[in-house]
Amino acid sequence: MREVQPVIKGVRGAPDILPAEVGRWRQIEVGARRVLENYGYQEIRTPMFERTELFVRGIGEGTDIVDKQMYTFEDRGHESLTLRPEGTAPVVRAYLEHGLVTKGSLCKVYYIGPMFRHERPQAGRFRQFHQIGAEALGVEDAALDAEVLDLLSHLFDTLEVAGWQLHLNSIGCETCRPVFRERFALSMLGKKAGLCPDCLVRLERNPLRILDCKVEGCRALAAQAPTPLESLCGECEAHFRKLQGLLQLLKIDYSINQHLVRGLDYYTRTTFEFVNPALGAQNAFAGGGRYDLLVTEMGGPPTPGIGFAIGMERLLLSLPPERPGEAWAGVFAVTMGEEAFHLGLRLVQELRRQGLRAALDMERRSVKSQMRLAHKERYRHALILGDDELRAGMATVKDMAHGGQEQVPLPEVVERLTRGEDQAQQKEA
RNA sequence: GUGAGCGUAGCUCAACGGUUAGAGCACUGGACUGUGGCUCCAGGGGUUGAGGGUUCGAAUCCCUCCGUUCACCCCA
Incomplete structure (x- = not known):
């Protein structure tokens, strides 16, 4: 009557990233860091959790994220904490807390x-997902918006994202957005009968979201309603026009998408998404916008800002297939018998200290098996240590890529292999 | 939170309600008693997601639960 121990499984929506996939993650991290730093961004690392209040204030009550998507818990001091659902609010918090900017x-x-x-x-949607994000605080000029979009388009070209499209919109500022919101809601109120059930709820809570409803009837009705762009105030319109001029100057293709309404409250003026139509329902792999009111909202001095986040999982899905396997490198010691094994251990230790990848079999398998292992793990050289070699004070060094082998006196083995590896690497490069 | 599809070996998948649930890949060993890749041979691996029901008989049909995938919603 033994209780069967259940295997503890991972948490739903929080997938493992296995060794075979990590290379691609690193590839985009390295590429992104390089581009971001070339554009003048510095890395910041904020904690994975914050006081719940930060996100409620920053993202906004009534948004889906705050209302039903946050991992919120009480810590031992009875303080409500939340696992960060996005990166902008924490960055702004840190910015204010440490006076990061004069x-x-x-x-x-x-x-x-x-x-x-x-x-x-x-x-393309997970409970734990990964973002590469950036925030630029302190400049209101549309030139900054253009630079951000240039950065992203350059990054996606560098990473060879296939067929990406930039969607652009402006949703106005504190003066023109409420006006538009009012006009739009009023217009939809008159057409209530034609709206889907979801949109009836949206009409109450956040009418602008009706704009990106996918139901045909709602789309048609929204098309007849006032559009955000024709409702912009003079300053917002000038900002948007300037941005478009700069995008043309920088030769960045975009299309205006007036249905682009983002779900976080803090956005003002410019909003954008980078879309890959091949991705399925969650086809936006990067998104962001300007948030000129957020910093004051969070108790700081009036400070304009703009930011974006790239969904790494979605970006990964947009990348071309991985290139052929990694180059052969390192040394695998093939040993026969105890004495040879001990010698192998010492040589492997020394090779590792010299900075080489090196290994040997610890299960005393047959020579054939050890050779198979060396091949499977893509070692560049096999260092064969058997009775014949020990008797002669030599080792056999076999080139696994080309098949040739030679005898090397034991005292010279390490030097010979480190040199051989350098040459092999130079040849690959 | 709602809906639909799918759960069979480590992976990808077979098996009209009817013998002992199979194949490819992977893994291990051998052919080659000290040499990888190619080939051939052999071997280990399964409570058919879990529980219940129908039936002489269930991987197969029904119910419940769980997991997973896709979509709605929302967003990266």
Whole structure:
């Protein structure tokens, strides 16, 4: 009557990233860091959790994220904490807390790391997912918006993202957005009968979201309603027009998408998404916008800002297939018998200290098996130590890529192999 | 939170309600008693997601639960 111990499984929506996939993650991290730093951004690392209040204030009550997607818990001091669902609010918090910027200067930071939202997983959507994000604080000019979009388009070209598209919109500022919101809601109120049930709820809670409903009837009705762009105030319109001019100057293709309404409250003026139509329902792999009111909202001095986040899982899905396997490198010692094994251990230790990848079999397998292992693990050289070699004070060094082998006196083995590896690497490069 | 599809070996998948649930890949060993890749041979691996029901008989049909995938919603 033994209780069967259940295997403890991972948490739903929080997938493992296995060794075979890590190379691609590193590839985009390295590429992103390089581009971001070339554009003047510095890395910042904020904690994975914050006081719940930070996100409620920053993202906004009534948004889906705050209302039903946050991982919130009480810590032992009875303080409500939340696993970060996004990166902007924490960065702004840190910015204010440490006075990261002196008045009038531009502060550019980026982050890479996991975010947490309690949603039902589906293609391109997870409960723990990873973002590469950046925030630029302190400049209101549309030139900064253009630079951000240039950065992203350059990054996606560098990473060879296939067929990406930039969607652009402006949702106005504190003066024109409420006006538009009012006009739009009023217009939809008159057409209530034609709206889907979801949109009836949206009409109450956040009418602008009707704009990106996918139901045909709602789309048609929204098309007749006032559009955000024709409702912009003079300053917002000028900002948007300037941005478009700069994008043309920088030769960045975009299309205006007036249905682009983002789900976080803090956005003002410019909003954008980078879309890959091949991705399925969750086809936006990067998104962001301007948030000129957020810093004051969080108790800081009036400070304009703009930021974006790239969904790494979705970016990964947009990348070309991985290139052929890694080059052969390192040394695998093939030993026969105890004495040879001990010699192998010492040589492997020394090779590792010299900075080489090196290993040997610890299960006393047959020579054939050890050779198979060396081949499977892509070692560049096999260092064969058998009775014949020990008797002669030599080792057999076999080139696994080309098949040739030679005898090397034991005292010279390490030097010979380190040199051989250098040459092999130079040849590959 | 709602809906639909799918759960069979480590992976990808077979098996009209009817013998002992199979194949490819992977893994281990051998052919080659000290040499990888190619080939051939052999071997280990399964409570068919779990529980219940129908039936002489269930991987197969029904119910419940769990997991997973996709979609809605929302967003990266």
